[in-house]
Amino acid sequence: MSQEEESGTVRRGRPRSEAVEQAILAGAIRLLEEGVPLAEVSIERIARTAGVGKATIYRRWAGKEELFVDVLRSVEPPGPELPGTSTRDDLIALLEALRRRGLAKRSSAFLHNVFAQMQSYPKLWAAYRATVIEPRRRLTLDVLRRGVETGEIRSDTDVELLTDLFVGPLLLRTVIRPDATLDEDLPIRIVDAVLAGARPPAAG
Template structure:
């Protein structure tokens, strides 16, 4: 009751280790990024990888799902800044962000989770979609609507279908395309192909 009167009262005793918390979340993201499904994640594996006792994990999160939600929440927003000059360029930026993320082990978490755990953890997915998927969709929707308004895109274009084509084609390549890294010009080729269509 002498000093430290300011702000929230610090609880007595040894404070929780920030470092341990970081290590736990890093370990969780590492494992997910390596392709491990949420259902196969084990607290023991996370603790071991993080160099931490299980106690330290259970003291902070009461179950695996809460931990995964918090871990995914630390991934930063995935929407790149858009030049706004042409719709084509902005679409390429959006898709190229997806492409580069496919090679980044940390961002790969987003893809792996979205791909594999859709049905099994609905509440996790709900929060996850809201945080990681919706911002991308909103950004792309804005660009497409802007293109329709400016005349760069056809007036009768189905916005949602356009988004599905662009996103779905890139997702297809990340998952079933030729093995190895995605070619640097993939986003550009997808956008140009989708814009041009297939008929003469």
């Protein structure tokens, strides 16, 4: 057995091609943008649209749901770069990214339709939550825990609940009240309002 085999670094099968993967994702997006329902977007149809064989897709994804998760991830904006100057600044950056995602979902018929249909696919929704939503929630929790460590947030604070208080207003306006405004200063207003109740009392 070679050193590479012992270390587990040997790549089996054909090497992955970034260009081929992008073509497959673009093919799936094209079908969805054309209004094809999720239920009718088959691997065969995606392969035909992308100009590849079905086997090429199955070498990269186990099935349609796994492929759809990567499709949704590919249209998500990148995570925000946190300034790291304070808990407040990091939270504002996180909520600004969430506000922009809300605006994108309002303005994009494609995103609106896909997310509306996705609720009918529990496995797809669960995979999307695990790979996209939960990592962003953990990032917010990390920021809040650092805030507790630095004394910017009270040590007895329930950071899980605090996370919900920060993101809740934006999710409410994006999902339940799509007619509500998502003003530019909304992240600042939310962060300052919630932090007002979470900061340690001033020494006096």
